[in-house]
Amino acid sequence: MPGSGPSPRSPRASAVCGALLGAGALALALWAYGSPDRGPAPPAAPPADPLPRTAVEVSPGACGRGWSRPRPGLQAFALHNTSGTAAEVRLQDARSGAVYGETEDVAPGTTRVLRARLGKGTYAFVCLHDDADAVTGPTVRIAEGGGSGPAAVPVTSRDLIPPALDYQRRIARRLDDLVARTAALRTAVDSGDRAAARRTWLAAHLAYARMGAAYGAFGAAADAVDRTTAGLPGGVHDRHFTGFHRIEYGLWHDTDAPGLRHAAHRLAADVRTLRETWRHTRMDPADLGRRAHEILEDTERFELTGRTDYGSGTGLATARANLDGTDEALDRLRPLLRTRYPGLPALDRSLARTRHTLDRQRRGGTWPPPARLPRARRERLAADIGDALERLASVAAVCDVRRAA
Amino acid sequence: MRRPAVTPLHRRGFLRGAAAGLGTAAGLGTAAAADVADRAPLTAVPFHGKHQAAVLTPPARATVLAALDVTAADRAELADLLRTLTRRARFLTDGGMPPPAGITAPPPDSGILGPRVPGEDAVRITLSAGASLFDDRYGLAPHAPRLLRTMPAFPDDDLDPAWCHGDLALQLCADNTDTVLHALRDLTRHTRGGMQIRWRLDGFTGPPRPTGTPRNLFGFKDGIANPDVRDARLMRRLVWTDTGGSHLVVRLIRMHVEFWDRVTLAEQERMLGRSRDTGAPLDGDHETDTPRYAHDPTGEVIPLDSHIRLAAPRTPDTDGQQLLRRSYSYDRGVDAGGNLDMGLLFCCYQRDPERQFAAVQKRLAGEPLADYVTPFGGGYFFTLPGVRDGADWYGRALLEGVSGP
Numbered sequence: 001m002p003g004s005g006p007s008p009r010s011p012r013a014s015a016v017c018g019a020l021l022g023a024g025a026l027a028l029a030l031w032a033y034g035s036p037d038r039g040p041a042p043p044a045a046p047p048a049d050p051l052p053r054t055a056v057e058v059s060p061g062a063c064g065r066g067w068s069r070p071r072p073g074l075q076a077f078a079l080h081n082t083s084g085t086a087a088e089v090r091l092q093d094a095r096s097g098a099v100y101g102e103t104e105d106v107a108p109g110t111t112r113v114l115r116a117r118l119g120k121g122t123y124a125f126v127c128l129h130d131d132a133d134a135v136t137g138p139t140v141r142i143a144e145g146g147g148s149g150p151a152a153v154p155v156t157s158r159d160l161i162p163p164a165l166d167y168q169r170r171i172a173r174r175l176d177d178l179v180a181r182t183a184a185l186r187t188a189v190d191s192g193d194r195a196a197a198r199r200t201w202l203a204a205h206l207a208y209a210r211m212g213a214a215y216g217a218f219g220a221a222a223d224a225v226d227r228t229t230a231g232l233p234g235g236v237h238d239r240h241f242t243g244f245h246r247i248e249y250g251l252w253h254d255t256d257a258p259g260l261r262h263a264a265h266r267l268a269a270d271v272r273t274l275r276e277t278w279r280h281t282r283m284d285p286a287d288l289g290r291r292a293h294e295i296l297e298d299t300e301r302f303e304l305t306g307r308t309d310y311g312s313g314t315g316l317a318t319a320r321a322n323l324d325g326t327d328e329a330l331d332r333l334r335p336l337l338r339t340r341y342p343g344l345p346a347l348d349r350s351l352a353r354t355r356h357t358l359d360r361q362r363r364g365g366t367w368p369p370p371a372r373l374p375r376a377r378r379e380r381l382a383a384d385i386g387d388a389l390e391r392l393a394s395v396a397a398v399c400d401v402r403r404a405a
Numbered sequence: 406m407r408r409p410a411v412t413p414l415h416r417r418g419f420l421r422g423a424a425a426g427l428g429t430a431a432g433l434g435t436a437a438a439a440d441v442a443d444r445a446p447l448t449a450v451p452f453h454g455k456h457q458a459a460v461l462t463p464p465a466r467a468t469v470l471a472a473l474d475v476t477a478a479d480r481a482e483l484a485d486l487l488r489t490l491t492r493r494a495r496f497l498t499d500g501g502m503p504p505p506a507g508i509t510a511p512p513p514d515s516g517i518l519g520p521r522v523p524g525e526d527a528v529r530i531t532l533s534a535g536a537s538l539f540d541d542r543y544g545l546a547p548h549a550p551r552l553l554r555t556m557p558a559f560p561d562d563d564l565d566p567a568w569c570h571g572d573l574a575l576q577l578c579a580d581n582t583d584t585v586l587h588a589l590r591d592l593t594r595h596t597r598g599g600m601q602i603r604w605r606l607d608g609f610t611g612p613p614r615p616t617g618t619p620r621n622l623f624g625f626k627d628g629i630a631n632p633d634v635r636d637a638r639l640m641r642r643l644v645w646t647d648t649g650g651s652h653l654v655v656r657l658i659r660m661h662v663e664f665w666d667r668v669t670l671a672e673q674e675r676m677l678g679r680s681r682d683t684g685a686p687l688d689g690d691h692e693t694d695t696p697r698y699a700h701d702p703t704g705e706v707i708p709l710d711s712h713i714r715l716a717a718p719r720t721p722d723t724d725g726q727q728l729l730r731r732s733y734s735y736d737r738g739v740d741a742g743g744n745l746d747m748g749l750l751f752c753c754y755q756r757d758p759e760r761q762f763a764a765v766q767k768r769l770a771g772e773p774l775a776d777y778v779t780p781f782g783g784g785y786f787f788t789l790p791g792v793r794d795g796a797d798w799y800g801r802a803l804l805e806g807v808s809g810p
Contacts, residue, residue, distance in 0.1 A: 048520045049502055074502055101507045115505045115520075150509040341509070350598065353478075376474070379601040383476035387598025394510045402508070 051076040051115065056125060058106055059083040064125035064137020072145020074117045077125075081106040087129040088403065089114065090154075094122040094139040097405070098151035117149035118142055126405050134405040152340040154402035160285035163332035168283045170328065174211045175275040181207050182268040189247070189264035198251050202314055205244045209318045212295040212325035221277050224270045228308055236310070242266055245310045252311025289399025292329040293392040295322050300385050306371050313369030319385075320358045320367075323351065326392070333399055340398050347391040354384040450529055452498040454791040455649045459529035460729070460754050461634040464610045464619075465578035468733050469585045470655060470750055471605040472535070472571025472784060476598065480543045484804050486599035490532060491798035493595050497588050500524025517587050528588040531576040532799050533653045533786035538572040548803055550787040552652060552757050559766055561775050568657055568782025571603045576653075576752070582609075604782065606657055608733025608750035617692050618684055621734055622660050622747050623777075625677050626684030628730045629692050630717060643761070644729050644754050648802070649790035651754045654728075654762045657735075657782035660748035665777050676773045678711030686713065695719070715769050726764050728753040748778070758785055 047053060051074060057065040058081040067077070079089050090102045091114060100123070101116040125137040181204035188197040208226060218225075225243045232238035236249050242263060250260035299322040302308040303315040330337075330351075337344050357380055361367060370378065450458045477483040500522045503514035514522065539549035558564050575592065577585040585607075593602065611619045621627035632639050644651050665673070674681055684692030688706045696707055698719060707714050717723065733750040740746045755761035769775075789799050 050521065051502060074504065099508050101505055115502070116507065117504055149505055150507055152507070152509045154508065375603075379474050379603075380476050383598050383601050386601075390594065390597050397506075397508065397510050400508070 047076070048113070049076060049115070053078055055080060057082055058087050058089055058125075058127050060127065060129055060132055060135050062137075063127035063135040064140075067125070067137075067140050070118075070123075070140045070142045072119055072142050074115070074149075077114045077116070078111050079103055079106055079114055080111045081108050083129060084108050085129045085132070087127050090126045090128070090405065091116055092124060092126055092405075093151060094124045096153065098153050099402075100149055100151045102402075117147075119145040119148040121148060128403050128405065134403070136405070152398050154405070155289075155336055155340070155399050156404045157285050157401050158404065159336055160288060160399070160401060163336070164283050164285040164288050167288060167329065167332045168278075171211050172275075172278060174207065175271070175278055178204065178207050178211070178271050179268075179275055182264075182271045185247070186264045186268040189251075189261055192257070194251060198312070201244070201247055201251055202312065202317065205248070205314070206317055206321040208244065209321035210324045210328070212291070212298070212322050218274055218277065221270065221274045225267065225274060228302075228310075243270065245308060248312050249310040286399075286401040288329055288333060289396045292326060292333060292399070293389070293396035295326045295329070296385060296389055296392060298322070300382075300389060304370050304382060304385065306369065309369060309371075313372075314367055315370045316358060316361050316367040316381075320355070320362075323355055323358065326351065330392075330395065333395065336399060337395065341394055343391055343394060347388070347395070350384070350388045350391050354381075354388050357381050357384045450498070450527075452495050452792065453794050453797075455793070456645060456651070456791040457531050457788060458791070459531045459576070459578060460644065460651055460731075460788060461640070462529055462578070464628070464731055464733060465529065466580040466610050466612075467578070467582045467585050468608040468610075468750070469575075469577045469589050469605065470608065470733075470752070471575045471577075471589065472603045472655075473573040473575060473600040474603045475538060475542075475572040475600050477543075477600070480545075480804065482599060483543050486596055487799045487801075487804070489595050489599070490592065491792055493592050494530045494532070494799075495792070495795075497522065497528050497591060498530060500527050515587060515590050517583050517590075522587070526580050526584060528584050529578040530588065530592075531574075531578075531653070531788060533574040533576075533788040534800070535571045535574065535784055535786050537570060545803065548806060550646070550648075550650065550652075552646075552759065553787045554758070554785055556654070556783055556785040557763075559780070560770065562780045565781050568604045568606075570784040571786075573600065574653060574655060574784065574786040582607075606735050606737070606750050606782075608735045610733055621732075621749060622662055622736075623665055623673070623677075624681055625673075625679060626692055627749075628732055629679075629684055630713075631730055632727050634729070640729075642725070643727050643756055646756055651788040652756065652758045653786040653788050654751075654753050654755070654758055655783040655786065656749075656751040656780050658749040658751055659746065659779040659781055661744070661777050661779070662747060663744050668777075675708050675711060676777075678707045678713035687711075710772055712769070712772055712774050715772050716765050718768075723764075726761050728755050728761050728765065751783070754788065 052071060053076045054069070055066050055078045057063070058079050060083060062082070077091065081087055085108060087106050088102065088104045089106055089112075090099045092099045100118065101114045103112045103114045106112045120142055122139050122141045124139050126134055127137065128134045181200070185197065185200045185204045188200040191197070223243075226245070227241070227243050228245055229235045229238065229241055232241050234241070236246075241249075244267065246263045247260065247267060249255065250263060299319045303319045303322070306315060308318070309315050334344075341347075361373065361377065361381070370381075373381070450462055452458070475483060475486065477486050501524070502521050503512070506513050534550075534553075536549065536553050536555045539545045539553070555570060577588045577592075579585045579588070593600075614620050618626040618629045632643050634640060646652070670681060674687060678696070679686055679692075683690070685694055686696035686707060688694075688696055688701060696713065696719065698707065698714060701707055703709070704711075704714070709715075717727070731752040731754065733752070734747065735750045736745075736747040738746050753762060790802065792799060
């Protein structure tokens with residue numbers, strides 16, 4: 001998978017999104033009552049939905065005030081922040097702490113809508129103002145009603161640090177292996193034995209694909225190791241085209257041997273750098289859930305479409321290795337998911353099925369290029385990976401790091 | 406003049422001798438019983454009923470036609486797929502608030518129609534099954550609709566296998582493009598593992614220009630003569646099967662518009678048999694006028710080989726061949742030669758595709774119009790009976806009546 005560009009949920013992208021949302025909220029506030037600081041409560045904007053609506057105050061002193069007439073069913077809460085600091089607001093089960101809905105970044109003076117389906121039970125709002133302790137509002141009891149919407153106890157960074165550390169150690173071991181494999185690749189390329197070099201290349205590339213979960217955390221170092229020609233004006237001849245796919249291009253096309261040797265030496269060096277970087281990097285625990293989801297997103301986008309195929313036709317082997325990489329990240333999260341994600345068994349079945357489908361494509365030790373799969377087999381594979389992705393999306397959502405309340 | 410006034414030989418037919426092709430666009434202005442009121446906007450189209458309601462509704466402004474292949478592993482999974490499709494289609498047709506997922510999953514709806522899926526101008530959905538669904542995969546062979554066949558290649562067709570057939574055909578219609586795309590995303594998202602899109606063509610209907618029946622991309626009013634959908638007895642005779650289903654024929658017909666635009670108006674009108682300006686048959690003044698072929702036995706006014714005359718001779722023995730046409734225009738960019746790739750997404754419903762569509766198609770063999778169009782894809786499908794109530798689902802009778810593998 002290519003390491004170029006930030007992953008959709010990289011910290012950088014989130015920061016930008018946050019800034020944009022903030023600006024939007026500010027613009028809305030200006031539109032609503034002229035200035036963010038002036039005036040009492042803003043006139044209510046016309047609701048975007050026909051749901052029963054309850055106005056609820058967000059502030060350290062009066063969190064949850066206004067929810068005086070509890071009712072069951074699908075409903076909306078208009079959360080108005082009367083304080084001077086932005087807040088995150090949660091609606092949770094008063095007993096278990098399972099969260100039915102959250103709204104991040106309710107800016108001072110603004111109103112945000114939170115929708116939830118609530119059944120019989122006890123509930124409370126929690127207001128988490130910036131730089132302040134969480135405040136839990138009054139407990140509200142709904143005496144009757146049907147089932148509530150889905151809820152989960154938030155995952156905090158404390159929950160995620162042990163699995164992330166474990167994961168980091170595993171990746172460190174895999175990097176040792178990768179260093180050895182890319183050194184072997186360098187030797188094989190130097191020897192001029194193309195058949196041996198191709199075999200060594202595949203083994204090394206799959207070793208990399210198996211640690212897929214870590215690519216976002218590697219940053220620019222991963223870019224050099226596994227980039228495509230995207231963004232390179234000179235395409236495959238661009239001098240910045242480096243890494244596995246540059247070598248793949250050289251090994252499966254008749255290109256200049258010195259260039260290929262240079263690329264193999266460079267890759268071995270870059271992977272050693274990667275290992276060094278990894279030793280001194282502390283992986284963001286929040287990355288674990290995202291990676292469990294996004295490895296296969298990359299597989300679907302780049303391997304199944306052949307985008308990352310520079311001649312070897314081994315996209316399905318990469319996909320299979322990516323699946324192992326997904327398992328590796330997911331396994332670390334299992335203890336957290338078991339109580340939070342009822343769809344976990346179905347996800348496991350879906351991943352097992354994808355594994356089985358991929359393994360069946362392998363004939364006589366080789367994998368057909370995805371583009372040459374007969375239609376029915378291609379559709380089956382796309383269906384399996386698509387199904388797994390829909391289920392993995394919840395893993396990332398549930399394992400998003402949330403503040404401890 | 407490209408075409409002698411009265412001989413049935415047309416340009417390329419003339420040049421190539423008598424090897425003129427058979428069968429083309431039955432959609433370019435066929436059939437009987439004029440019904441412009443057919444276009445009166447319908448209000449709410451109920452989801453439940455004996456038939457799928459969207460069969461009879463007038464063509465909408467926008468459509469998506471997607472042929473899908475089922476990837477379900479067995480009959481139980483196929484039933485799951487059909488139940489899921491029913492559940493989603495019911496929601497999309499009725500509209501409503503998507504249930505909040507809280508912190509457990511990404512938002513359940515794409516949001517492109519706003520926070521609430523509107524029930525007004527809701528999408529109209531039709532689900533049909535192709536002959537391939539009744540192969541040995543799901544043990545459905547003994548239950549195949551009696552008249553369902555795989556679409557044959559008619560002599561003038563230039564079929565691309567990538568654009569033909571499919572286990573299912575899903576048609577989404579609405580007066581706004583975002584509505585149909587919203588539905589497409591919703592339905593595919595919820596069925597990722599169970600089916601995959603095989604091919605897809607989007608279509609549109611222009612507004613009346615300036616009045617009456619909308620025009621196709623040859624500039625002619627298309628679909629003027631359609632049986633009256635308000636006549637229940639006529640619909641039973643022409644459209645519905647005894648089980649409450651119907652047969653859908655889809656033909657993807659490229660229209661060579663550059664070539665067409667280089668043909669004189671007189672020749673164009675003689676090929677169609679109608680006036681381009683008014684849509685009136687060449688022996689009439691208004692589009693609703695019925696051509697009087699008996700007064701013109703030699704084709705002096707409306708040529709014997711004109712499209713409307715071949716397609717619907719208005720004789721007692723062809724009376725039962727009428728089709729309910731539901732065609733759209735399509736536009737999909739540019740071909741390899743630099744010509745505009747646009748044409749007709751021809752759809753028609755009938756009780757018996759052999760007796761109706763194929764009979765008309767065979768009669769159109771060698772019509773002059775054939776030189777200006779190329780059918781390149783499509784398929785024959787059985788439109789499932791309607792979903793009767795909240796407990797029913799698409800194809801239930803079909804699957805529950807089965808005791809196969």
